[in-house]
Amino acid sequence: MDQPSSSTSSSKVSLQADVGDAVKTVTWIAAFLVLAEVGAQVLPYVPGYRGSVVAKNFEEGSSIETKLRADVTNPNLAPAAVVRAGWMGDKVAEGEALLSADPNARLDVVIYGNSVGNEVARAIRRISPETKVLGIAGPGVPISHGYGVYQIGKRPPSRATVIAMNEGVVYKMIGMTADTLQSIPQPVLYPLYAVEDDVLVRKATPAIQSFEELQRALTTEPELWRRHLDVLGENDPTFQEWLYARHFTEYSLFGRLARRGYQVSRLLEEAGKRPNYRTGFDPQDEASIATKGVLRQFVLDLRAAGERPIVILSDQFGARDALKDLVLPTLQELNVDWIHSRDYCSQNDRHLYKDPLHVVDACNDKIARDVIDFAMQ
Amino acid sequence: MLFNSLDFAVFFPIVYALYLVLPYRWQNRMLLVASYVFYGWWDWRFLYLLIASTVVDYYVGHALHNATTLERRRKIMTVSLVVNLGVLALFKYYNFFADTLITSASWFGLELDWITLNILLPVGISFYTFQSLSYTIDIYRKKLTPAKTFWDYALFVAFFPQLVAGPIERATNLLGQVENPRKIEFTQVRRGLFLILLGLFKKVAIADGVAPAVNSVFAEGWAVSGFEVFVGSFLFGVQIYGDFSGYSDIARGTAKLMGFNLMKNFHTPFFSTSPSEYWTRWHISLSSWVRDYLYYSLGLHYMRKGGSRWNRVYKAQLYAMVLMGLWHGASWTFVSWGLFMGLLLIGWALRPKWLKDIMERGPKWTAHLWFLPFMTYSMLLFRANDLGQIGRFTLAFVTNPIGYSGNMVNPTFAAAATLPVLAVLEWFAWRASSEKFYQTWPRPVRAALCAYLIFGVFLGTANGPAQFIYFQF
Numbered sequence: 001m002d003q004p005s006s007s008t009s010s011s012k013v014s015l016q017a018d019v020g021d022a023v024k025t026v027t028w029i030a031a032f033l034v035l036a037e038v039g040a041q042v043l044p045y046v047p048g049y050r051g052s053v054v055a056k057n058f059e060e061g062s063s064i065e066t067k068l069r070a071d072v073t074n075p076n077l078a079p080a081a082v083v084r085a086g087w088m089g090d091k092v093a094e095g096e097a098l099l100s101a102d103p104n105a106r107l108d109v110v111i112y113g114n115s116v117g118n119e120v121a122r123a124i125r126r127i128s129p130e131t132k133v134l135g136i137a138g139p140g141v142p143i144s145h146g147y148g149v150y151q152i153g154k155r156p157p158s159r160a161t162v163i164a165m166n167e168g169v170v171y172k173m174i175g176m177t178a179d180t181l182q183s184i185p186q187p188v189l190y191p192l193y194a195v196e197d198d199v200l201v202r203k204a205t206p207a208i209q210s211f212e213e214l215q216r217a218l219t220t221e222p223e224l225w226r227r228h229l230d231v232l233g234e235n236d237p238t239f240q241e242w243l244y245a246r247h248f249t250e251y252s253l254f255g256r257l258a259r260r261g262y263q264v265s266r267l268l269e270e271a272g273k274r275p276n277y278r279t280g281f282d283p284q285d286e287a288s289i290a291t292k293g294v295l296r297q298f299v300l301d302l303r304a305a306g307e308r309p310i311v312i313l314s315d316q317f318g319a320r321d322a323l324k325d326l327v328l329p330t331l332q333e334l335n336v337d338w339i340h341s342r343d344y345c346s347q348n349d350r351h352l353y354k355d356p357l358h359v360v361d362a363c364n365d366k367i368a369r370d371v372i373d374f375a376m377q
Numbered sequence: 378m379l380f381n382s383l384d385f386a387v388f389f390p391i392v393y394a395l396y397l398v399l400p401y402r403w404q405n406r407m408l409l410v411a412s413y414v415f416y417g418w419w420d421w422r423f424l425y426l427l428i429a430s431t432v433v434d435y436y437v438g439h440a441l442h443n444a445t446t447l448e449r450r451r452k453i454m455t456v457s458l459v460v461n462l463g464v465l466a467l468f469k470y471y472n473f474f475a476d477t478l479i480t481s482a483s484w485f486g487l488e489l490d491w492i493t494l495n496i497l498l499p500v501g502i503s504f505y506t507f508q509s510l511s512y513t514i515d516i517y518r519k520k521l522t523p524a525k526t527f528w529d530y531a532l533f534v535a536f537f538p539q540l541v542a543g544p545i546e547r548a549t550n551l552l553g554q555v556e557n558p559r560k561i562e563f564t565q566v567r568r569g570l571f572l573i574l575l576g577l578f579k580k581v582a583i584a585d586g587v588a589p590a591v592n593s594v595f596a597e598g599w600a601v602s603g604f605e606v607f608v609g610s611f612l613f614g615v616q617i618y619g620d621f622s623g624y625s626d627i628a629r630g631t632a633k634l635m636g637f638n639l640m641k642n643f644h645t646p647f648f649s650t651s652p653s654e655y656w657t658r659w660h661i662s663l664s665s666w667v668r669d670y671l672y673y674s675l676g677l678h679y680m681r682k683g684g685s686r687w688n689r690v691y692k693a694q695l696y697a698m699v700l701m702g703l704w705h706g707a708s709w710t711f712v713s714w715g716l717f718m719g720l721l722l723i724g725w726a727l728r729p730k731w732l733k734d735i736m737e738r739g740p741k742w743t744a745h746l747w748f749l750p751f752m753t754y755s756m757l758l759f760r761a762n763d764l765g766q767i768g769r770f771t772l773a774f775v776t777n778p779i780g781y782s783g784n785m786v787n788p789t790f791a792a793a794a795t796l797p798v799l800a801v802l803e804w805f806a807w808r809a810s811s812e813k814f815y816q817t818w819p820r821p822v823r824a825a826l827c828a829y830l831i832f833g834v835f836l837g838t839a840n841g842p843a844q845f846i847y848f849q850f
Contacts, residue, residue, distance in 0.1 A: 018563035028824030029831070036832060057790045057836065254835050261838020318596070350784055351600070 033254070040253035058253060060181060061260030065218070065225075065246045067185035072218050086114075086138025088149050088189055089210030095134065095155025105156040108375045109133040112146025112298075113164025116314045119358060120164060123368035126361075131372055134158070138189060140179075142169045143291065145190035147298045148205075160375035161302050163295065164312040167277035167323035168357060171270065173290040175238030178270045181263040187214060192235050194286070195293035204235035238270060277315075277322040292330045299334050310374050311338040312367065315347040317356045339370055378418040380627045381581055388415065389631065396635055401558040405532050408635075412537035416500070423499035426464060427535060433460045434509045435530045438523035441516045450517060457513040461506045468499055470707045501541030503704055507666055509534050512548040514670055521548055529555045536637075538628040542621070544642040544662035551639070559636030568813070571827070572630030578830045579623030582837030583799055586792025587612045587619070593786040595760055602780035603773040607750075609785060610757040610770075615796070617756070618646065621660070645807035647752075650744035652722045655752060663701065672697040691726075695719035705759075713767060714758040721751055791836040798829060 040058060043049050059067075098105050108131045109124060111117040121135030134155065138145045143165055171178060176192065192204040207228040208214050217224035232239040242249065243263060249255040281288045295311070302309045311331060313323050324340055331338050345352040345363035354360050378384045392411045396404055417424050437457040444450045512533070515521035524530035533552045539545075594601055594609025601609070625642035632639045642662050649655035656664040675693035684692075695716070702715020728736075736747050761767045788796070805814045815823055 022563070022567065025820060025824055025827075028821055029827045032825050032828035033831065036828065053790060057839070060839070254832075257835040257838065261835070264839050350596075 037253055058256065061256035061258070061263065062250045063242075063246050064177075064180055064185050064187070064244045066250060068187060068214065069218050069246075071185065072215050085187055085189065085211075086136075086141060086145065087210045087214075088138075088145070088152065088206075089213070091136045091149045092153035092155075093210075094136075095153050098134070098156050099154055102156075105132075107132045107134055107156050107158040109160050109162060109371060110155065110158040111135045111137070111162040111164055111371075112143065112150060113137050113162070113312070114141050114145070114166060114169060115139055116166045116358065117146075117162065117164030117312070119361075119364050120162070120312065120368055120371065123361065123364035124372060127365050127368055128372050131375070137164075139186055140169055140172070141190050142172045143294050143298065144173060144193055147193070147294050148191040150298065150301070151191075151202075157305075158307060158375075160371065161307045161309050162312055162371060163298055163309060164314065165291075165295070165323060165327070166314045166316075166357070167319060168316050170277070170281065170291050170323070170326075171287050173287040173294070174236075175270065175287075176236050177232060177240070177244055178238040179267055180240075180243045181260065181267060193290050193294050195289050200293045200297040204231055207231050240266075277319050280320070280322045281326040283326060288326055292327060295327055296330050296334065299336050308374075309336055310371065311336060312341070312371075313338060314341040314359075317347060317350065317353040319347050337374060339367065341367065378415050380624065380631075381577060384418065393634060397561075404559075405528060405555065408537070409528060409532045409535060412532065412535040412540060415537040416535065416540055419500045423502075426468075426499055426502070427505060428531075430461060430464065430506065430509050431531050431534045432527075433457065434513050434534075435524065435527050437513050438516050438530070441513060442523045454513060454517045457510065461510050465502060465506050468502055470703075504543050504545055505534055505540060507545050507663075507704075508547075511545070511666060511670060512552070515548055521552075524548075524552055525556055536632070538631040538637075539639055542624050542628070543660075544625055544628065544640045545666050546639060546662070551637070554637050561634070561636040565633050565636065569630040569633030571815075572626045572633065574630075574827065574830045574834070576623040576626030576628075576630060578795065578833045578837070579619040579626065579799065581623075581840065582619075582791045582795040582833040584616045584619030584623060585840035586789040586795070586837055587616045588840070589786050590788045590792075591616050591760070593784060595762060595766070601770075601773065601782050601784055603770075603775070603778040604780065605782060605785045606757065606770045606773050607753060610760065611749075611753045612788065613760045614647070614753060614756040617759070618643070619799070641812065644812065645803050647749075647803060648745055648807040649752070650748050652718065652725050652748070652751070655748070656722075663704070667697050667701050667704075671700060691723045694722050698722065709764050710758060710761045710767065713764065714755060717755055717758055721755070789840055791833070791840055794836060795833040798833070802826075 043054070043058065049055050098107075109121075111121045111133065113120075114137050118135045118137040121133050121137075124131050124133045136146060136149050143163060146163060174192065174194075176190070187208065189206050189209060191202050191206070194201055194203050207224060207230075208217055213224065217228060229241060229245055232244065233241060241247075243259065249259055283289075283292075299309050299311075311327075313327070315321075315323065321340075321342070341347070341359060341363065344366045345359050347353075352359055352363055378388060388411075392407070395407050399407055413424055413427075416427060434457055437453055440453045441450055444453055512521070512524075512530075516523055524533065529552070533546075533548060533555050536546075536551065536555070591609055591613045594605055595613075622643040629639045629641070640662055642660060644658045644661070646655060646658040649658055672693055675696055676689045679688040679693060682688075696719075698719030699712060699715040702711040702713070702718070705711045705714070737744065757770055758767060761770065787793070802815075806812050808814075815826060818826075
């Protein structure tokens with residue numbers, strides 16, 4: 001048998017030393033990562049952690065279910081966002097409560113929409129306390145939510161009914177769970193609509209429609225939660241159960257951070273592949289067709305019920321006229337009144353926006369004034 | 378294909394596995410195919426340009442080597458210059474010059490009906506064009522012999538780790554490595570992995586993390602104070618450093634895993650004390666290219682014409698810097714950046730003695746503070762959307778220097794949590810005059826650093842993946 005040369009044996013020794021060295025370093029790195037993981041598991045027990053900026057960053061990648069469970073089991077639930085999430089059932093109940101208090105009640109203004117519509121409702125109360133206004137809204141929802149509530153609910157008749165639309169949520173018309181990355185969880189709570197053979201069709205209705213149902217689903221009635229997930233799975237093309245429902249990947253800090261990174265990429269990809277308010281909406285896109293279809297049917301239904309609709313179109317900061325360009329033919333065809341936020345406050349003036357989505361109170365006041373005038377005509 | 382993408386995470390292990398099992402000659406062929414796949418991932422149509430530039434310069438190189446008279450060598454060299462700079466001019470600068478001409482003519486009441494084409498900018502065209510040009514110029518200067526085979530030369534031009542955003546390699550460094558079998562050493566692999574991790578950390582946690590703050594300052598429609606412009610411009614310096622040096626680190630690390638050594642592109646530029654020092658620390662592969670192939674040539678040209686020191690040194694410097702600005706993009710903001718940098722170099726060298734004395738009077742560390750505002754202002758020029766914004770922002774330094782509009786958003790949590798660590802690492806590197814400073818640290822400390830870098834990358838993934846800034850150049 002050949003003897004290995006001295007240079008070969010010395011290189012073998014060197015390689016062994018290198019590998020041994022690398023193993024030691026990797027072990028040390030792994031130990032530090034485990035230490036970080038253990039530290040993260042202890043953090044929730046540290047006073048002041050919950051609600052802190054660190055908690056927001058470390059926990060944001062948790063599933064919607066985990067965040068909802070934390071709220072549902074929170075004894076100080078009252079101020080929690082989940083209670084004010086614009087539950088369809090709760091919104092219907094609000095209208096019914098008004099009717100039961102006074103069967104002949106009549107409202108001046110009803111506003112269907114999202115936070116933008118809610119701000120106009122608040123502005124009406126601010127500048128004209130005598131005006132009777134009911135705001136029906138959910139955070140970040142498209143007009144499917146308002147139409148869904150209108151379809152199932154009873155409320156007093158109104159002099160004017162506002163449909164408040166925002167360009168930033170058009171994509172949610174077909175993907176309710178495209179955005180699962182919320183530090184304040186938003187349960188999905190509005191129907192999905194589509195236009196088939198020129199007819200508006202309700203494709204899906206969420207299995208959970210009120211806060212009480214959510215509490216039951218997450219505590220005593222797991223089959224209701226399962227049904228809720230199944231409805232989403234069958235109808236929402238953006239639904240990914242491992243992001244929405246509880247999943248083992250969220251129990252580790254690095255798992256949550258990776259989930260968060262993935263969700264950011266996914267959201268950007270979803271927003272990028274679909275024509276949006278930056279690029280201008282494609283009228284033939286599924287979400288665009290559904291938006292126009294719901295708007296059209298909503299206006300026709302309101303008129304059939306003897307109400308006077310008015311549409312508010314609102315833009316995000318720096319946006320162009322994408323939403324107006326999309327729905328203008330529908331508005332003109334229906335000959336419905338509409339107002340555009342940019343006519344009140346330029347969407348290019350940063351001082352007129354308190355955040356990228358919402359204009360300042362002074363702008364809302366101007367819009368509110370015109371809505372009141374319309375209602376009182 | 379982005380280095381920080383899932384595509385690359387799949388692409389590179391496959392390429393690397395093949396690389397490890399193939400013999401040397403096949404390694405090169407496989408790397409060439411992989412490089413073309415990497416490049417074609419953006420837009421395969423632009424592969425033709427890359428291949429055309431490669432073919433032309435390969436044959437030009439051999440023709441230059443075989444040419445016996447200076448006149449013939451000049452003619453052949455002209456072919457390379459015309460082809461490379463012509464392609465660059467068409468794809469990068471045609472619309473800029475056409476638009477400028479139309480606008481200038483309109484000032485004099487002339488209406489030019491010029492055709493402005495909607496030409497896409499091929500990714501990395503400025504990088505590979507300069508790399509290819511350096512090869513023919515070096516042969517023309519008789520500093521280099523041509524590549525032995527076309528395939529080796531093609532790989533030198535297209536080597537994927539540095540193809541689209543540098544470092545701009547010289548044939549004198551990279552071609553020899555392509556033409557000879559590489560030896561993969563353990564220390565090199567270890568260093569390569571560290572560079573990749575550090576590069577990802579700089580890009581994902583820091584560059585993408587400060588981007589929202591920078592974008593909020595430079596967004597149109599905002600009213601921002603001089604203070605906010607200064608902070609925003611400084612943060613843009615941090616952003617572009619994290620982005621570009623991060624890319625260079627990943628490129629160098631990836632190359633090291635395969636046994637290649639690419640040149641260093643950055644070395645603690647924020648610790649510069651003068652503009653000339655800055656250009657030995659920032660985008661070193663470009664600044665040294667401009668120095669060797671442009672500045673020296675211009676200086677020589679003026680010297681032959683019997684020019685004064687002003688012409689030989691300062692005029693050449695000014696032209697070189699303006700052209701360097703234009704290299705970055707077809708825009709007047711880049712021209713003004715180059716002009717500013719050129720004037721700064723000259724002004725710094727010619728500053729009166731009394732000013733020099735004042736600047737050098739304090740403790741040593743104050744020398745950095747003298748240069749910092751100039752560097753920050755250069756970042757403003759580099760990032761500004763147009764000349765109008767440069768004017769408005771410059772005016773803000775005078776009219777509203779210390780106000781706070783509140784319009785500037787904060788860097789992300791990931792950036793805030795990782796930026797101090799990068800600053801400390803940079804300080805160590807600067808003090809040790811070596812980027813391998815950490816190698817002398819005890820193992821647990823090195824391991825803690827690596828663990829923190831991994832944590833930073835995970836934290837930074839929420840910043841949202843953005844395109845590397847230098848891809849546009």
